Amino acid sequence: METKGAPTEDLSSGGFLSKFLSDLVDSPVNLALLGVCGYLLYRVLKGRRPDDAPYVPDESLPPLPKRDMTVEEIRPYDGKQPDGRILMAVNGKVFDVTRGKKFYGPDGPYGIFAGRDASRGLATFALSEEVLKDGYDDLSDLSPMEMDSVREWETQFMMKYDCIGKLIKPEPEEKPEDGEKEKVSSVTEKAVGDEVHSETTPEETSEGDVKKPSSE
Numbered sequence: 323m324e325t326k327g328a329p330t331e332d333l334s335s336g337g338f339l340s341k342f343l344s345d346l347v348d349s350p351v352n353l354a355l356l357g358v359c360g361y362l363l364y365r366v367l368k369g370r371r372p373d374d375a376p377y378v379p380d381e382s383l384p385p386l387p388k389r390d391m392t393v394e395e396i397r398p399y400d401g402k403q404p405d406g407r408i409l410m411a412v413n414g415k416v417f418d419v420t421r422g423k424k425f426y427g428p429d430g431p432y433g434i435f436a437g438r439d440a441s442r443g444l445a446t447f448a449l450s451e452e453v454l455k456d457g458y459d460d461l462s463d464l465s466p467m468e469m470d471s472v473r474e475w476e477t478q479f480m481m482k483y484d485c486i487g488k489l490i491k492p493e494p495e496e497k498p499e500d501g502e503k504e505k506v507s508s509v510t511e512k513a514v515g516d517e518v519h520s521e522t523t524p525e526e527t528s529e530g531d532v533k534k535p536s537s538e
């Protein structure tokens with residue numbers, strides 16, 4: 323009996339595989355993606371060999387005391403220091419990922435995340451420097467799907483690595499009020515003016531005001 327409707331494709335495993343392979347080879351974008359995946363897979367698997375990690379810190383690194391940190395504070399922990407410690411932030415938490423050095427060490431496939439907030443890179447599946455922000459990243463522009471992905475990564479990291487604490491937003495530098503600035507600069511100018519005509523050096527206070535030394 324003849325069946326009506328659109329002609330059916332041969333989706334047996336042989337037909338599917340050959341269509342898949344021809345689609346892959348026909349498109350340069352697919353080929354490039356395949357290349358990237360192959361390269362990352364190679365790097366991940368290569369990193370598994372125990373003799374392939376000369377920078378390896380030893381497993382006896384003492385655990386870091388728990389504390390909240392800013393991005394600037396986690397920066398130095400990029401695995402390139404003598405102890406090889408690697409910290410990385412994911413969704414507002416700081417993890418000690420030193421035991422994943424084959425991934426995040428200087429020669430690892432995900433070394434770009436070492437000492438950084440990796441959330442945006444993980445959310446967007448990107449491993450490029452341009453994607454990651456240098457300062458604090460509030461991730462507010464990520465889509466709900468990307469945020470779900472970051473949360474999944476966070477769960478995975480919670481299971482695998484030590485959480486050191488929270489990633490904190492640095493306090494904004496305190497700027498003096500406009501009036502105060504004028505006051506300070508006029509005092510400074512006066513003192514500098516005085517200094518020109520005086521043999522003694524003005525002494526600076528911690529508030530940034532300039533105080534003339536007492537005449538005693």
Ligand code: HEM
Nearest residue numbers: 358359360362363366422425432443444446447448449482
């Ligand atoms: C398409 C190419 C990719 C391939 C073939 C690939 C392959 C792998 C494999 C096999 C693992 C597991 C290794 C293991 O558990 O021993 C892994 C883990 C991982 N991949 Fe990829 N990956 C790819 C792309 C990416 C991208 C683009 C990112 C980030 C934006 C990424 C981030 C990660 C992370 C964070 C881990 C977990 C490492 C850990 O356990 O700490 N991967 N990848």
